[in-house]
Amino acid sequence: MLTLVVDQQVYGAGTSSLFAVQVAEDESSFSVVDNTRTSTKSRGFGRGGATFIRGRGRGGRDQRGGRGTFQRVGGRGGQQNNYYDNRGGRGGGRGGRRFGGWKDYDKPQRNRDSSVNIKPDWTMLEEIDFNRLAKLNLETSTGEDIESYGFLYYYDRAYDRPPVKNNERKLNAVDRAVYNVTTSQDPIIHELAEKDEATIFATDNILSMLMCAPRSVYSWDIVITRSGNKIFLDKRDGSSLDMVSVNENAADAPLEASEGNKDSINFPGALALEATFINHNFVNQTVIESETSRVEMSHENPFYNPSEETEALASKAYKYRRFDLSLEKDEDPLHLIVRTEIDAVVKNNISGEDQLLVVKALNEFDHKAQGSGGALDWRTKLTSQRGAVVATEMKNNSCKLARWTVQSILARADVMKLGFVSRTLPKTNDRHVILGVMGYDPRKFAEQMNLNLNNGWGIVRTIIDMVRGMKDGKYVLVKDPNKSLLRLYEVPAGTFEEEEEGMGAVEEAEEGAE
Numbered sequence: 001m002l003t004l005v006v007d008q009q010v011y012g013a014g015t016s017s018l019f020a021v022q023v024a025e026d027e028s029s030f031s032v033v034d035n036t037r038t039s040t041k042s043r044g045f046g047r048g049g050a051t052f053i054r055g056r057g058r059g060g061r062d063q064r065g066g067r068g069t070f071q072r073v074g075g076r077g078g079q080q081n082n083y084y085d086n087r088g089g090r091g092g093g094r095g096g097r098r099f100g101g102w103k104d105y106d107k108p109q110r111n112r113d114s115s116v117n118i119k120p121d122w123t124m125l126e127e128i129d130f131n132r133l134a135k136l137n138l139e140t141s142t143g144e145d146i147e148s149y150g151f152l153y154y155y156d157r158a159y160d161r162p163p164v165k166n167n168e169r170k171l172n173a174v175d176r177a178v179y180n181v182t183t184s185q186d187p188i189i190h191e192l193a194e195k196d197e198a199t200i201f202a203t204d205n206i207l208s209m210l211m212c213a214p215r216s217v218y219s220w221d222i223v224i225t226r227s228g229n230k231i232f233l234d235k236r237d238g239s240s241l242d243m244v245s246v247n248e249n250a251a252d253a254p255l256e257a258s259e260g261n262k263d264s265i266n267f268p269g270a271l272a273l274e275a276t277f278i279n280h281n282f283v284n285q286t287v288i289e290s291e292t293s294r295v296e297m298s299h300e301n302p303f304y305n306p307s308e309e310t311e312a313l314a315s316k317a318y319k320y321r322r323f324d325l326s327l328e329k330d331e332d333p334l335h336l337i338v339r340t341e342i343d344a345v346v347k348n349n350i351s352g353e354d355q356l357l358v359v360k361a362l363n364e365f366d367h368k369a370q371g372s373g374g375a376l377d378w379r380t381k382l383t384s385q386r387g388a389v390v391a392t393e394m395k396n397n398s399c400k401l402a403r404w405t406v407q408s409i410l411a412r413a414d415v416m417k418l419g420f421v422s423r424t425l426p427k428t429n430d431r432h433v434i435l436g437v438m439g440y441d442p443r444k445f446a447e448q449m450n451l452n453l454n455n456g457w458g459i460v461r462t463i464i465d466m467v468r469g470m471k472d473g474k475y476v477l478v479k480d481p482n483k484s485l486l487r488l489y490e491v492p493a494g495t496f497e498e499e500e501e502g503m504g505a506v507e508e509a510e511e512g513a514e
Helices: 048-052 187-194 204-211 268-285 386-396 398-410 442-448 453-468 497-513
Strands: 123-129 144-155 200-203 221-227 230-234 294-296 316-324 335-342 344-347 354-364 415-423 432-440 473-479 485-491
Touching: 123 453, 144 187, 144 354, 187 200, 187 316, 187 335, 200 204, 204 221, 204 230, 204 335, 204 398, 204 453, 221 453, 230 453, 268 354, 268 415, 268 432, 335 354, 335 398, 354 398, 386 398, 398 415, 398 442, 398 453, 415 442, 432 442, 453 485
Parallel strands: 144 344, 200 230, 200 335, 354 415
Antiparallel strands: 123 485, 144 294, 144 316, 221 230, 221 473, 316 335, 344 354, 415 432, 473 485
16 A cells, blocks of 8 residues: 655655655655657637637737737627627537446546647656645745735625515626736746746646646646746646636536537536636626726736727736745745736725725526536525535535635635626526625635645645756646546647647737628
8 A cells, every 4th residue: 555755844855755655665756657648639628718818919028938918808709699709619628527426336437638638749757646645735924925016996895785586686798808817928927037036936827726736627737837947837828727617526517518418508618618707797797996996006907008908907906926935955945926816805894994805706507407516596595595505616616616715815815705696597608697795704715615725835846846856848737637646748848839829820810800
């Protein structure tokens, strides 16, 4: 029986002994098996997040690893009553998880697609099992603020009140300029890297996925670039990290068409697009837009150019925060800078001080449909059995809620607002109503979910130590689509760049045609 050896103070030290195992034979590390394979299947959500990303407009600075442009999240498009951009939505992420238990003994194991095609020229370097990741631990501080950019509108407390019967609040499509720029294309991160403010750089979207990796079921990938002593954690253009999954952790998660699902609006990919659209518009709808009553950060939004944008800028603050991941044995300190996001601000009822909010939305598609995970009917149970509704969401959406909680804690948000949004009609996915909003202290919510941030930091330090022990270059960390493990690949330096340039040219041509 394999036994993981973990340092009691943290999680272990050095890549050579990170996953040391004690067995009858003398074995001090993982055996590396080359599972390199060629796949012609489409990526997880296809182009996924590209459905909500428009306007590659600006940039202009010397930005590593990118085309010197910024991804902009939008809410407009051609498909589904102008909710989805008609340039996206190809393919569809394979959904579900492996079945277990006596009721499912006769059901076949699902075969899902990887989020990225594993090319023949990729070299697998490490294979890491989730059971080992779950035992890692690293204590770190709450971090320190380095810079802050953007502004915040005040949250509308009217949404905290239960809706009047037969007068539900509709979710509106609110077009505002919101950006989802990856790490290596962020000009502020470049400035901080040049000043040698840290060794590791990431965004909260990417870092939260890595920290919550053991909860994930669907495949995902992170691009890691080592340049000298600097390490950048990036997402690919159109990565599944940009999408909001639905019932990923349910025992009977939503099925694909190939698995017998005849309801196309309830495919995993379609549900993810719907949930991403809901979250984009929900945060913009629940703030009071007032130019005279808003909180300004130290600097203006670094991605917004008013001379080129047609939509108004959304309420958003970017806080660049630094965390110390050093160990006692380290000769030099190891710092990580992460770009975190705050969505709104609200006055404390007692002290009158401003509280920072992260605003997210859970969504109900059809509590009677396959893939609903035994969810209650929100319209009848949200008020009377609120605890049961939230507990069911924690079970069915463990990974998604854990990521949102981690993002809130990384940003040092005071409150995480969770909206409950449902379809107006179960068979229509382009009209929604807001049934209620609940507020939680992110740290207490993490305790309720049994979410251990020290474990997440241990995972981050483990992956970073692996990359630090390798030569300069580009690496891809991939979550296996059908197994509970991660694989780290070394990839050629130009990987993904030709693909992104091709996609950019296509989208620019389409925008010109419009």
